[in-house]
Amino acid sequence: MQVGRPRMASDDADMLRSMGLRSIDDLFSDIPPSVRMKSLALPPGLAEQEVVAQVTEMLSANRTMADMPTFLGAGLYDHFVPAAVRAITSRAEFYTAYTPYQPEVSQGMLQTLWEYQSMICEITGMDAANTSMYDASTALGEAARMARRIHGGKIFLVPRALRWHRRSVLQNYTWGGGLLIKEVEYDRETGMLDLADLKKHLTEDVCGVYVENPNFFGRLEEQLADIRAATDAPLVVGINPLAQTILKKPADFGADIVLGEGQALGNAVNFGGPLLGIFACRQEHVRKMPGRVIGLTKDAEGHRAFCMTLQTREQHIRREKAMSNICTNESLMAVASATYVAVLGANGLRRVAADSMRKARDLAAAIRAIPGYEAPIFKGPHFNEFTLRHEDGYAPVHKALLAKGIHGGTPHARHLKELGDYALFAVTERHTQEDLDRLLDVLRSVA
Amino acid sequence: MKFRQAFYEEPLLFEMPSEAAEPIDLDGLVPPAMQRDRLNLPNLPEHEVVRHYTRLSQMNFSIDTGFYPLGSCTMKFNPKYAEELASLPTVTRVHPDQDEATIQGALRLMYELQSSLAVIAGMDAVTLQPAAGAQGEFTGLLLAQAFNHDRGEHRNEVIVPDTAHGTNFASAGMAGFDIVEIPSLDGRVDLNALRNAVSDKTLAFMITNPNTLGIFEDHITEAADIVHQDGGLLYYDGANLNAIMGKTSPGLMNFDIVHFNLHKTFTTPHGGGGPGAGPVGVKKPLEPFLPVPVVTYDGATYHLDYHRPKSIGMVRAWYGNFALLVRAYAYILRQGGDGLTRASERAVLNANYVRQRIQGTYDVPFSGLRKHEFVASGAKLMAKGVKTTDVAKRLMDYGYHPPTVYFPHLVEEALMIEPTETESRATLDAFSDALLQIAKEDPALLHSAPHNTAVARVDEVGAARDPVLSWRYLMAQPKF
Numbered sequence: 001m002q003v004g005r006p007r008m009a010s011d012d013a014d015m016l017r018s019m020g021l022r023s024i025d026d027l028f029s030d031i032p033p034s035v036r037m038k039s040l041a042l043p044p045g046l047a048e049q050e051v052v053a054q055v056t057e058m059l060s061a062n063r064t065m066a067d068m069p070t071f072l073g074a075g076l077y078d079h080f081v082p083a084a085v086r087a088i089t090s091r092a093e094f095y096t097a098y099t100p101y102q103p104e105v106s107q108g109m110l111q112t113l114w115e116y117q118s119m120i121c122e123i124t125g126m127d128a129a130n131t132s133m134y135d136a137s138t139a140l141g142e143a144a145r146m147a148r149r150i151h152g153g154k155i156f157l158v159p160r161a162l163r164w165h166r167r168s169v170l171q172n173y174t175w176g177g178g179l180l181i182k183e184v185e186y187d188r189e190t191g192m193l194d195l196a197d198l199k200k201h202l203t204e205d206v207c208g209v210y211v212e213n214p215n216f217f218g219r220l221e222e223q224l225a226d227i228r229a230a231t232d233a234p235l236v237v238g239i240n241p242l243a244q245t246i247l248k249k250p251a252d253f254g255a256d257i258v259l260g261e262g263q264a265l266g267n268a269v270n271f272g273g274p275l276l277g278i279f280a281c282r283q284e285h286v287r288k289m290p291g292r293v294i295g296l297t298k299d300a301e302g303h304r305a306f307c308m309t310l311q312t313r314e315q316h317i318r319r320e321k322a323m324s325n326i327c328t329n330e331s332l333m334a335v336a337s338a339t340y341v342a343v344l345g346a347n348g349l350r351r352v353a354a355d356s357m358r359k360a361r362d363l364a365a366a367i368r369a370i371p372g373y374e375a376p377i378f379k380g381p382h383f384n385e386f387t388l389r390h391e392d393g394y395a396p397v398h399k400a401l402l403a404k405g406i407h408g409g410t411p412h413a414r415h416l417k418e419l420g421d422y423a424l425f426a427v428t429e430r431h432t433q434e435d436l437d438r439l440l441d442v443l444r445s446v447a
Numbered sequence: 448m449k450f451r452q453a454f455y456e457e458p459l460l461f462e463m464p465s466e467a468a469e470p471i472d473l474d475g476l477v478p479p480a481m482q483r484d485r486l487n488l489p490n491l492p493e494h495e496v497v498r499h500y501t502r503l504s505q506m507n508f509s510i511d512t513g514f515y516p517l518g519s520c521t522m523k524f525n526p527k528y529a530e531e532l533a534s535l536p537t538v539t540r541v542h543p544d545q546d547e548a549t550i551q552g553a554l555r556l557m558y559e560l561q562s563s564l565a566v567i568a569g570m571d572a573v574t575l576q577p578a579a580g581a582q583g584e585f586t587g588l589l590l591a592q593a594f595n596h597d598r599g600e601h602r603n604e605v606i607v608p609d610t611a612h613g614t615n616f617a618s619a620g621m622a623g624f625d626i627v628e629i630p631s632l633d634g635r636v637d638l639n640a641l642r643n644a645v646s647d648k649t650l651a652f653m654i655t656n657p658n659t660l661g662i663f664e665d666h667i668t669e670a671a672d673i674v675h676q677d678g679g680l681l682y683y684d685g686a687n688l689n690a691i692m693g694k695t696s697p698g699l700m701n702f703d704i705v706h707f708n709l710h711k712t713f714t715t716p717h718g719g720g721g722p723g724a725g726p727v728g729v730k731k732p733l734e735p736f737l738p739v740p741v742v743t744y745d746g747a748t749y750h751l752d753y754h755r756p757k758s759i760g761m762v763r764a765w766y767g768n769f770a771l772l773v774r775a776y777a778y779i780l781r782q783g784g785d786g787l788t789r790a791s792e793r794a795v796l797n798a799n800y801v802r803q804r805i806q807g808t809y810d811v812p813f814s815g816l817r818k819h820e821f822v823a824s825g826a827k828l829m830a831k832g833v834k835t836t837d838v839a840k841r842l843m844d845y846g847y848h849p850p851t852v853y854f855p856h857l858v859e860e861a862l863m864i865e866p867t868e869t870e871s872r873a874t875l876d877a878f879s880d881a882l883l884q885i886a887k888e889d890p891a892l893l894h895s896a897p898h899n900t901a902v903a904r905v906d907e908v909g910a911a912r913d914p915v916l917s918w919r920y921l922m923a924q925p926k927f
Contacts, residue, residue: 011872012793015800024792027799028694030663030816035700040693041566045783048528055777059537061552063545072542075764084497086534092511093504096525098848099720100507101517103907104900105452105843108507109719112500115460118918122487127923128916131720134578137764145621168760172589176623220481246473248481261764271553272543272765273578274722286914292720296921297910300895300903309910315581316613316854320620327614328579328710328725332718339500342460345490347469357476381478402546410544414753 063407065269069435070407073218073385073426075136075163076272077264079242079352080430081340085266088339095332099292103307104299110306113331114294116338123244124258125251126280130291132330133277136238136261137166140210141173142279142290142324143257144181147208147234149288149323150256154180157201157209159193161186161216164415179207191219191378191387195226202231208257212238213247216415218360218385218424219378224253241265241278241337242356243383245349257281266340267333276333287313290324355429356384359436363427364388366440372447377422385426387412390446393421400446406439450513450846453505454901460499461918465489487919506901507719508848514874516801518820518851518863519612519659521689521711523790526781529715529774538773543765547750553769554749558742560776561726567787568685568705569698570728574737575767580686582762583706583725584618584653586738589759590704590729591651591680592622593736597757600678602650608636610660610855612686615653624650631857634662634813641673649679655687656700657818659855659863661798663690671701680704680733688712689867690795690818693788703730709768713775724771738762793868794819797875801866804879808886812858820865822858833890835860840904841888841896845881 012024021027046054065078072078089095093108100106100113113131120129133139144156156174158167160183170181182201185194193211202209209231213221221227228235234256242264244250250258262276263269281289287310295309315322341349364386367375376386390397394411401408409425427436468490473482491499508515515522532538541553561573577583588605595602605619606627619626627649629640636654645652652674656664664670671681683697683705689712697705709715710723717723729737739758740751751766782790795818802811802821809823825835839849839862851863866875885893897904915921 012796015796015872019799019803024796027792027795027816030665031691031695032665032668034668035695037569037693037695037699040784040788042563042779042784042787045786046780048781051777051781052528052532054780055532055556055773056535056537058556059532059535059552059773061555062537062541063549064536064540065542066536066540068549070542070545072544074544076542076544078540078542082493084493087497088500088504090530091501091504093507093509095530095716095718096510097507097719098515098517098520098522098717101851102508102839102843102849103905104840104897104902105508105848106719107901108503108505111457111459111506112503113720114916115918117916118459118461119488121917121919125919126917127920128914134582135764137761138578138582163764165761165764169763172760172762173621176621178623220478222478222481244483245486246471246477246483248483268539268770269542270539271541271550271769273763273768274770275764283920286916293914293916295910296915297906299905303902305902305905307905307907307910309907309914309916312911314613315617319613319616320626322613322617322620325581325585325614325617325621326579327581328708328717328723329721330578330718331720332716332722335500335719338460339496341488342491342496342499343493345466346486346488347466347471347490349488350471350486354471354473354476361476381476381481398546402548407542407545407549 068405068407069431069438071409071425071427072407074410074424075261076269077426077428078269078430079264079428081266082343084343085336085339089332089336094335100308103305107306110294112335112338114296114306116334117294119338119341120278120280123241124239124280125249126258127283128286128289129280130289130293132334133279133291133326134330135275135277136259137169138173139259139277139279140166141170143236143259144170144174144179144208145177146257146288146290147236148179150234150285151207153205153207153233154178155182155205156207157182157184159184159186159211159215161416163216190380191215191217192221192223193227195223198227199230206231206233208234208236210236210238214240214243214383217378217387218382220381220383228254240383242349242353246353256285262333262337265337267336274330274333276330276337286310288323291326292329352429356427359431360384360386360427363436367443370444370447373443384428385424387422388425389422394423397443397446401442404442406442450844450899452900455502457499457502459918460489463489463491463495465491513846513848514870514878515848516850516864516866517848518865519686521865521867523714523867524869525714525716526778529777532777533770533773538770551749554742556776557772558744558749560772561742563779564707564726565728567692567696568728569696570705571731572734572737573726573728575726575772576738576762577725577727578763578768579721579723580706580708580725581614581618583727584614584684585622586727586762587682587704587706588618588622588624588651590733590736593759594733595650602648604648605650606644606652608654609857610658611653612655612659612684615684634660635664635666636670638666638669638673641670645673645677645679647677649674649677651680651682653682653684655684657687657690660813660822661817661820662813662815663818667700686711687819690791692791693784694791703733709771709775713778715771715774722768722771724768790868797866797868797870801864801875801879805882808883820863822855823862823864824858825860825862828886829860831890833893835862837893837896838862838885841885841893842881843897844899847878847881
């Protein structure tokens with residue numbers, strides 16, 4: 001039966017009659033004729049079988065990362081996701097629920113999201129996390145606004161080496177509040193933040209400093225302690241949560257707010273969405289934090305229970321004074337991440353992180369050995385991606401790879417103009433030796 | 448209906464017996480100063496993890512377990528074919544930075560979905576980028592501002608009626624605008640109040656139609672004229688679009704900007720709080736300002752067009768919540784124009800039917816038809832000391848998710864009921880009977896409700912006093 005089609009015409013007729021109405025049209029008599037539509041100009045509905053066939057066929061024009069070894073990353077990574085994760089997120093009790101407004105019937109989702117918050121706090125070392133922002137870029141926009149609420153000031157500093165969409169989203173999230181975004185240069189040798197340039201930008205008016213580890217180039221940011229020491233404005237650290245399982249916690253460097261893209265933790269790449277914006281902070285700042293949070297409490301009988309809390313920060317109570325307008329978020333992605341973290345455990349997560357990092361390092365070394373290539377461009381440790389350059393530019397390399405059924409990395413052109421010839425290559429534990437060998441073969445053929 | 452929710456005294460994941468941490472050698476890989484020696488997360492056997500979350504899921508109410516008449520949330524059945532399609536590797540394992548030649552299927556689907564949404568809303572162009580309804584609102588206001596700047600105008604006021612969703616205020620506030628709230632008259636926009644509020648400072652008037660009372664704003668074209676005369680724009684909050692498909696459209700009502708909630712009207716599952724998707728449609732004059740990239744088609748190939756000099760840029764990374772776009776696209780194909788129209792018809796029929804069933808025992812302020820939802824008042828029960836909260840909590844004992852409560856604010860002790868089209872008459876009758884029965888029940892039974900849920904009434908005030916948001920923070924407390 002088609003969803004929405006009346007099951008029994010006689011039911012509808014009875015229901016109408018009980019209200020003293022004769023036809024469905026009577027229910028719409030309050031819509032003035034001047035704005036009435038005769039009918040919706042879309043084709044008639046299809047049988048389920050036809051829909052499935054048609055959409056499957058349309059999507060088959062996509063080539064997937066399963067069809068071709070792919071070295072794209074730039075924030076989204078194709079890590080292997082154990083089947084248990086999808087088994088849990090496919091529980092209709094989770095995915096067909098609304099926001100847990102009524103805690104008594106929603107303890108399952110509430111506890112799961114509280115555990116997710118707890119996992120993010122363990123990974124980052126922060127005291128509190130929300131249940132999600134839309135993605136890392138909107139988390140950054142929200143963090144800038146929050147930094148200003150904490151500290152005052154109207155300048156928010158970000159690395160100039162930043163994914164351009166993050167920069168663009170940040171701009172859109174902050175111009176309304178009159179925040180000024182200023183960019184700090186990167187060191188041309190190491191790719192890390194240029195500390196001297198940062199110090200030049202640190203004026204009274206700075207409300208927060210954003211830095212990423214690993215950064216845009218995949219390079220570890222080794223100067224977090226120095227950056228922290230340089231300012232008393234809130235320090236906002238952007239992380240890759242998987243990398244963070246083997247790297248020292250942002251809290252150890254004095255971070256005030258930690259954000260990141262949570263997709264790598266058990267979520268599919270999904271052509272860019274839905275994603276998972278990680279957002280965490282110190283306890284002293286929780287009342288200034290955007291987004292939904294789950295708190296621990298008791299029920300009327302004294303048993304442990306969970307509920308949404310600090311709702312007075314949110315739009316439905318505080319309206320235009322709310323910390324953010326967010327209401328629908330990415331909760332199911334948080335459930336996936338919680339399940340992924342639980343299934344892999346600390347041991348599994350650290351293994352995946354180290355494997356990915358080691359594979360990327362070894363691949364960069366192998367590419368560097370091919371004449372005509374430079375990889376990584378920047379000296380020092382990288383997590384699971386690195387910049388690559390070919391003496392004739394990246395375009396011919398990209399083309400040659402595609403022709404051989406391999407997808408290369410993300411070109412830098414849109415992100416940083418002066419690095420237009422560079423590309424960012426990402427590796428995960430999922431790449432096989434055969435994938436890497438095929439890549440190297442084609443790279444050699446271009447050289 | 449007899450109902451008893453499952454209950455497990457389920458430990459926290461952190462309390463479950465964990466295997467030991469294995470040493471990992473990071474030397475030569477991570478600089479010593481950056482190495483992490485310890486990660487406090489449990490190591491558990493997979494079957495224990497699966498049991499843990501399966502048990503938790505059983506302590507969670509959902510559409511697939513019962514009736515969910517949450518007003519303004521449009522909790523209709525989420526069809527299973529959409530889930531199957533969204534889990535294809537041609538959706539899940541496609542990277543958004545892939546070369547255009549390798550993503551033609553995804554781009555085509557987006558292009559066709561944009562077209563369908565434009566037809567449904569009577570708009571000229573659609574962006575699929577916004578991640579949720581509230582982000583759609585925010586995007587729409589950014590577009591309005593960019594449009595005004597482009598024509599050399601600086602407007603900073605957004606007019607919102609007192610019945611509006613809280614997000615309207617919050618989105619306008621976040622975008623830096625001043626809010627002018629106008630009162631309602633007989634459950635509709637007061638045109639005189641609107642006239643007085645509109646000026647050359649008016650950026651936009653944000654309104655949902657039908658409004659949150661479920662009442663169709665029949666003076667909408669007059670309202671549009673008032674706003675347009677002074678150069679303002681009309682913004683359609685699409686949260687209530689499920690009431691009008693095939694009957695009218697925001698375009699026919701002279702709206703300039705619309706957001707859609709794909710997780711409401713087009714039944715992408717709400718995921719326990721998200722993800723959603725909040726595409727935005729606009730009339731022609733606003734098209735140049737849409738977020739980049741725009742999906743275009745040259746007759747042979749689909750493209751991502753970044754060369755849009757007037758674009759506002761991006762509102763989130765990449766192109767939108769694609770896995771949800773796939774579901775909404777499939778749903779629209781399945782329903783077709785006739786099926787979507789029938790969905791709205793039946794949604795309206797169901798809402799009016801329940802209203803008629805409970806009216807009398809519960810007040811339903813304002814006369815006339817309702818559209819997809821209606822707002823009842825529990826005020827009558829206050830005489831015997833029963834609040835709307837008590838009614839809501841007691842409804843759970845009958846196996847129903849309570850309606851939205853205490854919203855909109857202009858109805859005292861509000862119960863906002865949206866049955867949606869996918870419910871049968873039998874369900875609507877049983878739910879109405881429950882509401883009528885509850886009104887007759889002993890107040891003591893209601894005050895102590897719910898009784899049949901996994902936990903008893905939850906102390907929400909206590910949770911906010913000293914918020915404990917993580918295991919880490921809990922462990923640091925002296926009382927522990």
